[in-house]
Amino acid sequence: MVAVALLLVVAPAAGFMSSSAPLPMQHGRRVAPAAMVMRTSVIGGNWKMNPTSLEEATVLAKEVSHGVDASKGEAVLFPPFPFLGPVGEVIKDSSLHLGAQSIFFEDKGAFTGAVAASMVKSMGCTHVLVGHSERRVVFKDDDTAINRQVLKVFEAGMIPVLCIGETKEEYDAKLVESVVAIQLAKDLAGVSPEMMKSLVVAYEPVWAIGTGLVCPSDVAQETHSFIRSKLAEMYSPEIADAVRIQYGGSVTPESVDELMSMPDIDGCLVGGASLVADKFVRILNYE
Numbered sequence: 001m002v003a004v005a006l007l008l009v010v011a012p013a014a015g016f017m018s019s020s021a022p023l024p025m026q027h028g029r030r031v032a033p034a035a036m037v038m039r040t041s042v043i044g045g046n047w048k049m050n051p052t053s054l055e056e057a058t059v060l061a062k063e064v065s066h067g068v069d070a071s072k073g074e075a076v077l078f079p080p081f082p083f084l085g086p087v088g089e090v091i092k093d094s095s096l097h098l099g100a101q102s103i104f105f106e107d108k109g110a111f112t113g114a115v116a117a118s119m120v121k122s123m124g125c126t127h128v129l130v131g132h133s134e135r136r137v138v139f140k141d142d143d144t145a146i147n148r149q150v151l152k153v154f155e156a157g158m159i160p161v162l163c164i165g166e167t168k169e170e171y172d173a174k175l176v177e178s179v180v181a182i183q184l185a186k187d188l189a190g191v192s193p194e195m196m197k198s199l200v201v202a203y204e205p206v207w208a209i210g211t212g213l214v215c216p217s218d219v220a221q222e223t224h225s226f227i228r229s230k231l232a233e234m235y236s237p238e239i240a241d242a243v244r245i246q247y248g249g250s251v252t253p254e255s256v257d258e259l260m261s262m263p264d265i266d267g268c269l270v271g272g273a274s275l276v277a278d279k280f281v282r283i284l285n286y287e
Contacts, residue, residue, distance in 0.1 A: 037241040041073030041260065042200055042267040043284055044099060044161065044246065045274030046129065049080060057083040060277055061090040067281035070095035073267070075284050076127045076161075077274075081115055088124040099127035099161070102135055105148035117156035128153045129269075131187060132163040133206040143186035150187060154195050161200045161269070162187055163248070164227075168207035176205075176223060181230050193235050201245045202269040203227060208249030210271055217258040217265070220247045224264035253282040260286045 045064070051057055057079055068075055078099040079087045088098045104114035120128065129135075130153060131146040141149075146162075153160040164183040166176045180203070191199065203223055208215050224245050232240035247259055248269030259265050273279040 039242065039244050039266045042076065042244050042246060043073065043286075044076040044078055044127070044129075044202075044267070044269045045280055046078045046101065046132070046248075046269055046271050047080060047083075047275060048101070048134070048271060050275050054083060054086055058086050058090050060275065061087045061096075063277035064280055064284070065091045065094035065096055067277065067285070068095060069285045072285055078127070078129055081120075084120065084123045084125065092124070097126045098124050099129065100125045101129050102132070102141075103128055103130075103149055103152060105145065105152045117152045117158065121156045121158055125158060127159045127161055127200075129202075130160045130162050131183070133165060133204060133209060137206075143183065146187045147189050150199075151190055154191070154199075159198050159200060161202050161246070163202045163204055163269070165204040165206050165249075171205065171207065177226050180223065180227055184227070184230055184234065188234065193239050196231075196235055196239050197242060199243060200267075201227060201231075201243060202248050203245060204248035204269065210250065212250065215247070215249055217255070217262050220259060221262035221264055224262070228264055251283060253279050256283045256286045 047057075051060065061077060061079070064077065074097065075095065076097040076099045077087060077091065078101050080101065084098065084100065091098065100115070100120035102115070103117045103120060104111055106114070107116055107118065117128070128149075130149045131141065135141040136146075150160045150162060164180050164187070166179040170176065170179050188196075203220070205215055207213060224247065227245055228240045228243070231243055244266040245264060246267040246269045247265050248271070250272075251259065251268045251270045252273055256268060259268060268283065270280060270283055273283060
């Protein structure tokens with residue numbers, strides 16, 4: 001199943017909100033070129049540093065692989081490094097793809113604790129997360145390192161999933177567009193139009209990740225539309241229309257259908273809900 005994107009005029013929407021009090025809207029949306037584009041949806045499950053044992057990981061992978069509907073689009077599991085081989089073995093006969101949560105930009109050497117792109121590629125990975133907010137904040141990956149990782153993932157023949165997004169302070173300061181524009185410019189330096197055909201962008205407002213704050217689908221659509229317009233400036237409208245843009249940030253079975261109905265949202269990057277098989281299967285089999 002593919003996500004159908006019809007570029008529209010997006011009206012101002014309610015702001016990001018929690019269950020108790022909404023946050024204010026930042027800005028209205030501009031007019032995008034009218035076009036009909038077909039993009040294959042892509043939904044990823046980022047397990048982060050979970051679960052705590054190999055047995056739990058293989059059971060979770062098996063339950064998800066048995067429930068996923070292959071016709072819905074592309075689905076990727078991102079388990080921790082120690083579980084890549086066993087999880088890959090569990091899902092090898094399913095429609096699920098295997099992804100790594102990060103890589104280092106060097107090929108080999110004296111880099112204790114680092115993992116090379118060739119290593120995860122040899123274990124069957126087809127996708128790699130790059131620039132996730134936790135890598136940026138906790139592990140201090142800057143845009144220079146992230147750019148080198150993006151290029152290394154391409155060099156290894158895999159698909160980079162470039163994560164971008166603003167902090168709560170940047171949102172409150174009305175810097176969302178500035179932040180994501182700078183991240184795109186720096187992180188995609190040296191990435192050719194040909195490479196862009198396979199790259200996936202994941203927009204994740206940092207403060208909505210695992211916080212309980214919810215981004216309404218029309219507000220997420222607004223930022224996705226801006227990201228696509230920025231890619232059109234950097235490359236071309238045709239390239240921008242072809243790039244798949246995921247939304248990430250407290251995605252649940254209750255929110256996925258509306259998110260996936262938005263014209264510029266081509267998938268989701270799911271954290272906590274991907275650790276519960278029935279919840280993640282429902283997200284993968286969105287309606």
